[in-house]
Amino acid sequence: MKKRWARFLPALIVLLFVSVAAQAQTDPLPAWNDGPAKQAILTFVHVTTDQSNPNYVLPADRFAAFDQDGTTWVEHPMYTQVVFTFQQVIVLAPQHPEWKTTEPFKSVIAGDKAAMAKFTEHDLLAIFAATQTGMSVEAFQTTAKDWLAKAKDPRWQRYYTELVYQPMVEVMQYLRANGYRTYIVTGGGQDFVRVYSEQVYGIPPEQVIGSAIETQYTYNQQGQGVLIRPPKLLLNNNFSGKPEDIYLFIGRHPKAGFGNSTGDQQMLEYTQAGGGASLEMLVLHDDAQREYGYGPAQGLPATKVGTFTQALYDEAKSRGWTVISMKNDWKQIFAFGK
Amino acid sequence: MKKRWARFLPALIVLLFVSVAAQAQTDPLPAWNDGPAKQAILTFVHVTTDQSNPNYVLPADRFAAFDQDGTTWVEHPMYTQVVFTFQQVIVLAPQHPEWKTTEPFKSVIAGDKAAMAKFTEHDLLAIFAATQTGMSVEAFQTTAKDWLAKAKDPRWQRYYTELVYQPMVEVMQYLRANGYRTYIVTGGGQDFVRVYSEQVYGIPPEQVIGSAIETQYTYNQQGQGVLIRPPKLLLNNNFSGKPEDIYLFIGRHPKAGFGNSTGDQQMLEYTQAGGGASLEMLVLHDDAQREYGYGPAQGLPATKVGTFTQALYDEAKSRGWTVISMKNDWKQIFAFGK
Numbered sequence: 001m002k003k004r005w006a007r008f009l010p011a012l013i014v015l016l017f018v019s020v021a022a023q024a025q026t027d028p029l030p031a032w033n034d035g036p037a038k039q040a041i042l043t044f045v046h047v048t049t050d051q052s053n054p055n056y057v058l059p060a061d062r063f064a065a066f067d068q069d070g071t072t073w074v075e076h077p078m079y080t081q082v083v084f085t086f087q088q089v090i091v092l093a094p095q096h097p098e099w100k101t102t103e104p105f106k107s108v109i110a111g112d113k114a115a116m117a118k119f120t121e122h123d124l125l126a127i128f129a130a131t132q133t134g135m136s137v138e139a140f141q142t143t144a145k146d147w148l149a150k151a152k153d154p155r156w157q158r159y160y161t162e163l164v165y166q167p168m169v170e171v172m173q174y175l176r177a178n179g180y181r182t183y184i185v186t187g188g189g190q191d192f193v194r195v196y197s198e199q200v201y202g203i204p205p206e207q208v209i210g211s212a213i214e215t216q217y218t219y220n221q222q223g224q225g226v227l228i229r230p231p232k233l234l235l236n237n238n239f240s241g242k243p244e245d246i247y248l249f250i251g252r253h254p255k256a257g258f259g260n261s262t263g264d265q266q267m268l269e270y271t272q273a274g275g276g277a278s279l280e281m282l283v284l285h286d287d288a289q290r291e292y293g294y295g296p297a298q299g300l301p302a303t304k305v306g307t308f309t310q311a312l313y314d315e316a317k318s319r320g321w322t323v324i325s326m327k328n329d330w331k332q333i334f335a336f337g338k
Numbered sequence: 339m340k341k342r343w344a345r346f347l348p349a350l351i352v353l354l355f356v357s358v359a360a361q362a363q364t365d366p367l368p369a370w371n372d373g374p375a376k377q378a379i380l381t382f383v384h385v386t387t388d389q390s391n392p393n394y395v396l397p398a399d400r401f402a403a404f405d406q407d408g409t410t411w412v413e414h415p416m417y418t419q420v421v422f423t424f425q426q427v428i429v430l431a432p433q434h435p436e437w438k439t440t441e442p443f444k445s446v447i448a449g450d451k452a453a454m455a456k457f458t459e460h461d462l463l464a465i466f467a468a469t470q471t472g473m474s475v476e477a478f479q480t481t482a483k484d485w486l487a488k489a490k491d492p493r494w495q496r497y498y499t500e501l502v503y504q505p506m507v508e509v510m511q512y513l514r515a516n517g518y519r520t521y522i523v524t525g526g527g528q529d530f531v532r533v534y535s536e537q538v539y540g541i542p543p544e545q546v547i548g549s550a551i552e553t554q555y556t557y558n559q560q561g562q563g564v565l566i567r568p569p570k571l572l573l574n575n576n577f578s579g580k581p582e583d584i585y586l587f588i589g590r591h592p593k594a595g596f597g598n599s600t601g602d603q604q605m606l607e608y609t610q611a612g613g614g615a616s617l618e619m620l621v622l623h624d625d626a627q628r629e630y631g632y633g634p635a636q637g638l639p640a641t642k643v644g645t646f647t648q649a650l651y652d653e654a655k656s657r658g659w660t661v662i663s664m665k666n667d668w669k670q671i672f673a674f675g676k
Contacts, residue, residue, distance in 0.1 A: 060542060137585060194589050204398060205589035215585055217578035217604055225607040227585050234572075234586070240555035247475060247553055247565050248572070249587065251532050251543035266555055269563040 028174040031167040031332040037281070038329065040322045041171060044279040048255060049178050055277035057255055059179045064256035064279075065246060065267060066172065068186035068193060068210075070306035071260045071283050072201065074153070074163040076292040079305060081192050082124065083160075084147050086116070088131040096130075105130070129231035137191065137215060137227045144195045158336065161200045165283075166335045168258070172201055175256065183254070185246060186210040187238035187263050191229075209249050211237040238263040243270035255279070261306045268321060280321035284308060287327040366512040368669070369505040375619070375667040378660045379509060382617040386593060387516050393615035395593055397517045402594035402617075403547075403584060403605060404506065406524035406531060408644035409598045409621050410539065412491070412501040414630040417643060419530050420462065421498075422485050424454070426469035434468075443468070467569035475529065475553060475565045482533045496674065499538045503621075504673045506596070510539055513594065521592070523584060524548040525576035525601050529567075547587050549575040576601040581608035593617070599644045606659060618659035622646060625665040 032038040048057040069075035089099065089108040099105035104123040107115035119127075132140060153160055172182045184203055186193055190210030197203040212235040215227040237245045243266050246254060253274025257267050260283040268280040285294050285306065296302040297313035316323050326333065370376040386395040407413035427437065427446040437443035442461040445453035457465075470478060491498055510520045520541055524531055528548030535541045550573040553565040575583045581604050584592060591612025595605050598621040606618040623632050623644070632641040635651035654661050664671065 206587060212586060215582045217581045217608070224611040225581055225604060226611065227581060243555045243563055243565060244553045248550060249544060251546070266563060270555070273562040273564065
């Protein structure tokens with residue numbers, strides 16, 4: 001037997017070297033340029049999954065939280081769910097003739113972009129209530145799914161679900177490959193995001209935490225239990241709501257948090273407050289050419305959609321969080337090759 | 339080579355037969371007596387995990403929901419968390435001298451069982467607010483954990499976490515071994531149950547859905563984000579609240595639901611309304627000798643703690659749900675051998 005093994009030994013050694021080399025060469029984050037942001041991710045995963053490292057994290061505690069709008073997909077010039085909401089007004093207008101003369105519906109039907117840009121939160125909630133409540137949860141899911149299968153972003157002429165950031169999808173996959181459970185923690189509607197999260201991010205519905213209205217249990221004509229969507233907010237998953245809802249859903253601090261705006265500040269603070277090694281990252285939209293440029297951090301144009309203030313930038317620096325420059329840190333932004 | 343293998347062949351064949359036989363003989367539910375309840379569980383798992391069966395359920399959709407009090411552990415004569423709550427009044431009384439003369443605290447301090455049995459929901463909430471709110475979520479967890487490590491049930495002289503029903507633990511393990519994710523869906527406090535759910539049921543905190551108060555995000559003296567427990571109910575996870583909260587957390591119908599009282603009715607209806615094969619079970623406490631006897635279904639004594647009405651019993655029968663007789667279906671009730 002000894003001799004037979006010996007014959008194969010050189011081949012085995014070659015095989016061993018090849019596979020070690022292949023492993024070293026396989027970059028888990030190919031859409032990222034080399035730099036401090038990419039290095040921060042690699043280091044975090046290394047230290048928290050190496051059992052001999054003092055920062056090792058048990059698999060049961062490996063949670064990563066991703067904001068969505070502006071962090072994992074495009075949010076400009078308008079949040080996708082707001083586009084959906086406005087378009088639902090057009091779809092439903094024939095059943096509501098009074099909308100032609102009633103604000104805020106009137107401006108939406110008229111396509112008055114100046115007026116729509118000035119909508120208050122109250123206006124948006126009125127439109128949301130009129131178009132996305134009152135039906136069963138399944139009916140809402142079908143409407144959202146149908147819209148997402150057809151609607152396209154006017155700039156790229158792509159489905160909205162194609163406008164996800166490839167570098168962030170890579171981070172999610174890399175974290176999952178290392179035992180992390182990836183969660184979406186979005187200010188957007190939980191029900192809306194759950195419609196496509198599995199297909200787009202590989203994140204199942206039960207790992208999507210978002211703003212949520214109540215549901216109301218009742219019975220259909222067959223006596224079966226159904227859930228209806230009343231116009232009543234239950235979770236406002238933004239700012240302080242993010243750590244509060246993370247605790248509600250998973251009962252502990254995430255080890256990694258990803259955001260891009262002031263609405264994510266508390267989530268990242270809470271991530272860091274868990275102690276040990278943690279990863280906090282903020283996407284800065286400083287690439288007006290390939291995507292959009294807005295802040296107002298670092299002198300970028302101010303925006304109401306995904307506001308990243310200089311104060312947040314300064315907090316990130318003082319707390320040791322990583323600011324991702326889309327321009328410098330991302331080699332490729334979309335899977336379709338922009 | 340051929341000859342060498344041939345030498346081992348008889349041994350291999352024996353090994354094969356032994357392991358097939360062992361598999362056939364390994365009963366996944368040894369604490370259950372043979373009967374319709376045990377058979378319903380075995381059949382449900384078989385048809386939903388066999389890919390050739392029309393009732394096959396994709397692994398991603400395999401969710402099972404277990405009520406806790408009275409379904410997976412003892413709830414009589416008083417819910418464990420209520421015992422904890424009362425004992426916290428005693429613990430905290432020195433810091434609240436006014437409680438000696440103020441109801442409902444006065445009766446608790448005096449150990450007046452007749453008065454305590456008459457407490458309204460309002461009284462219980464007042465005690466809950468005074469003893470289990472205002473601190474950080476971590477401080478609450480520590481208090482609950484410390485209590486559970488010391489307190490014992492007076493009848494069995496066992497820790498409360500030992501008073502779990504072995505047959506239900508087996509069902510959980512059997513479901514998990516078949517790709518189901520097991521959730522606790524309890525009217526009890528989510529934070530309380532999460533303290534021991536992993537150790538007792540093998541269910542991690544993120545798979546415990548319970549009644550929950552809000553949390554409030556704030557900062558400690560080190561500027562770190564912390565969550566405080568204000569006395570404000572967010573989720574009342576009972577009756578209609580159960581399907582509503584299941585939808586909030588997992589976004590779909592469970593395939594299996596286990597309960598024991600009117601507070602579980604809607605959860606079981608909602609389980610069944612998901613369509614396809616499903617399993618709905620209700621534990622009937624008809625074993626006053628080995629545990630407790632209460633209903634009032636089937637002429638058992640009425641109770642306010644875990645009420646199982648005759649109307650619920652009739653609904654179970656008409657909808658094809660399985661009523662588990664603790665007396666007849668459970669060979670063994672506790673792991674410690676009762």
